[in-house]
Amino acid sequence: MSCDGKEGGFPGSRLEDSSSSDDGAEDVPESMDHQQQAPECPYPSTQHDDDSWRDDDEVEPRNPPADGNMRVVASHYNELKESGRIERLKSRIFHMRNFNNWIKSQLISEYLTLIKHSQRMGDPMRVLDMCCGKGGDLLKWEKALITHLICTDIAEVSVEQCKKRYEDILRRAVKSKFAHKFSAEFFACDSTLVRLRERFKDPSLKLNLVSCQFAFHYSFESLTQADCMVRNAAECLQPGGYFIATIPDAYEIMKRLRLSENGRSFGNDVYNIEFCSDTDPPPFFGAKYQFHLEGVVDCPEFLVHFPTLVKLCRKYGLKLERKTTFADYYKENKETGRNLLQRMNGLETVNPNRIGNDEQYEHIRRYIKGNTSRSYGSLSKSEWEATTLYLVCAFRKCKNTWDAQGKPVFEFD
Ligand SMILES: C[S@@+](CC[C@H](N)C(=O)[O-])C[C@H]1O[C@@H](n2cnc3c(N)ncnc32)[C@H](O)[C@@H]1O
Numbered sequence: 001m002s003c004d005g006k007e008g009g010f011p012g013s014r015l016e017d018s019s020s021s022d023d024g025a026e027d028v029p030e031s032m033d034h035q036q037q038a039p040e041c042p043y044p045s046t047q048h049d050d051d052s053w054r055d056d057d058e059v060e061p062r063n064p065p066a067d068g069n070m071r072v073v074a075s076h077y078n079e080l081k082e083s084g085r086i087e088r089l090k091s092r093i094f095h096m097r098n099f100n101n102w103i104k105s106q107l108i109s110e111y112l113t114l115i116k117h118s119q120r121m122g123d124p125m126r127v128l129d130m131c132c133g134k135g136g137d138l139l140k141w142e143k144a145l146i147t148h149l150i151c152t153d154i155a156e157v158s159v160e161q162c163k164k165r166y167e168d169i170l171r172r173a174v175k176s177k178f179a180h181k182f183s184a185e186f187f188a189c190d191s192t193l194v195r196l197r198e199r200f201k202d203p204s205l206k207l208n209l210v211s212c213q214f215a216f217h218y219s220f221e222s223l224t225q226a227d228c229m230v231r232n233a234a235e236c237l238q239p240g241g242y243f244i245a246t247i248p249d250a251y252e253i254m255k256r257l258r259l260s261e262n263g264r265s266f267g268n269d270v271y272n273i274e275f276c277s278d279t280d281p282p283p284f285f286g287a288k289y290q291f292h293l294e295g296v297v298d299c300p301e302f303l304v305h306f307p308t309l310v311k312l313c314r315k316y317g318l319k320l321e322r323k324t325t326f327a328d329y330y331k332e333n334k335e336t337g338r339n340l341l342q343r344m345n346g347l348e349t350v351n352p353n354r355i356g357n358d359e360q361y362e363h364i365r366r367y368i369k370g371n372t373s374r375s376y377g378s379l380s381k382s383e384w385e386a387t388t389l390y391l392v393c394a395f396r397k398c399k400n401t402w403d404a405q406g407k408p409v410f411e412f413d
Helices: 069-078 085-090 094-117 138-143 156-175 216-221 223-234 250-259 306-315 326-333 338-343 359-368 381-387
Strands: 126-130 148-153 183-188 207-213 237-248 265-267 271-275 288-293 297-302 318-325 348-350 376-378 390-397 400-402 408-410
Touching (some): 069 156, 069 297, 094 138, 094 207, 094 237, 094 381, 094 390, 138 156, 148 156, 156 183, 216 237, 223 237, 223 318, 237 250, 250 265, 250 271, 318 326, 326 390
Parallel strands (some): 148 183
Antiparallel strands (some): 318 390
16 A cells, blocks of 8 residues: 555454454453463663654644545445455464454553542443444453443444453353443444544543553644544543553654665564655654554555643643553563463564574574573564554543633643
8 A cells, every 4th residue: 555545455464253353463262372381582772862753842744635545544444344364363463463352451450440549449441442342342341330421433344343342241241140231332433533422422431541552652643633522532531531552652762763864764574664754853743654564454544643642731731650561561461461461472482493583583592592492472573563553542530620711731740
């Protein structure tokens, strides 16, 4: 597909079960645990100390208004085909997709746990899954024992599939005495254009968690769109509630771009990023690139200038609590999340005797220093390079008072 992102479909790679995820991974039921125990082989983390934007302080859109990229994005996701389990197993990014899904599980569990600790027994747990896709996180919500879920996405086909999956979960829960049941509502809309609360069944609803996984960056097409998306994330959150997201790490992208040969594109055999113009430094909004991920994504995306995101969030009472690259989040969570990572097949079991001189596993050869007596859990070099394009972030909703004009005054501590 060309860099203008106006053609072609969204090649899918899906499981046939009811839990596949649009970031390419899925919730894995406990019974699918067939990966052997394998110690994880660490892979060097990437650094980003390079501020790639102009260093003034303005949050000004320098790009023209939205040019229809959202239509392109929506049709990509709407056209996404479900593929069989066999096909998915053969994918070169099978483990990376599961690894990304594990990161989401850890993040969701971390913040739901924090919220639960501040609640009383029996308090409701209400979640907005903004840009929910086909419902890849539904089993996570079920396992976390939430009470109400709102799912929305720009792609109507995805929302329909998400709703069907929820109904399947509910049917199973009704049959089983012990399964957890939660209520849910679904609607399709553009979160960068529409005020979501007006589409809620109860617009006065207070949420505990807003989750936006692998999608928030689409809003950085323009200030207006990003502002709308942040307001949607913030305005229904209770004080003490959280907005959590996984987004591409724009610093890492700019760093790799500047190291690239042609200064416009870079990647490997599983992913590619190509900038549509050679704006360097990039603008705060509308810094567009074409993202291609092996068999899963071929879509226009936008850099998220993180300090600008933090400013927008503050405007709506959201205080930054965490910004961590996937590489570091993995390091932080690999002990506590080890069993889940294994169950989710988030790492490939690599036998050092079988890797020969394959440069994809060079890091393992270096790590084991000749000891070939056991297997290691790892990702291939290409998969690792792709997953380390991302970061996790979390913002906490602050309490507020009201000024004489009726505007909220947030207490940021
Ligand atoms: C990579 S998928 C992630 C889906 C899901 N959050 C997950 O983790 O499985 C990105 C999703 O963002 C949705 N999306 C992109 N732009 C959007 C917008 N402006 N409003 C609502 N949804 C949007 C797409 O339709 C797609 O389902």
